Amino acid sequence: MSLQPTSSQNSTRSGLPRRPKPPSTQDTAFFWEQANRHQLVIQRCCGCSTLRHPPMPVCPRCHSFDWDFVPSPGKGVLFSFTTVHAPLVESFDRPYGVGIVELDEKTRLVAVLQDGPTPWRIGMRVKVDFFDCEGGFALPVICPEVA
């Protein structure tokens, strides 16, 4: 599913929201490349199979440098959230929500909350989706899980 920005998001002439492009390093490039395909992935250690996020070069459990990644359905629970009233980045309309999802795989992900009238509650079921941004990249967004 591809989300369209809502009226309160900062849209541009292209109709896509303008957002800062996330920095990509050799450790995180795979995550953002998959995000651009609207696919959530989680880094996995090839030594002990531990999943980890955010991506990092070394497994904190077995210290292996070998890793790959696995797709995730992006489903989990809202671990925490907040409302940002004074963003440091001009391209965000305010206020906007930011949350932490604890995925069913037990890794956590920080992302913006889907704009709209959702009554967010800690522990509620949510799903990670993606929205396209001006500049040709996509970012994750937390949405209520629809049964």
Ligand code: ZN
């Ligand atoms: Zn490991």
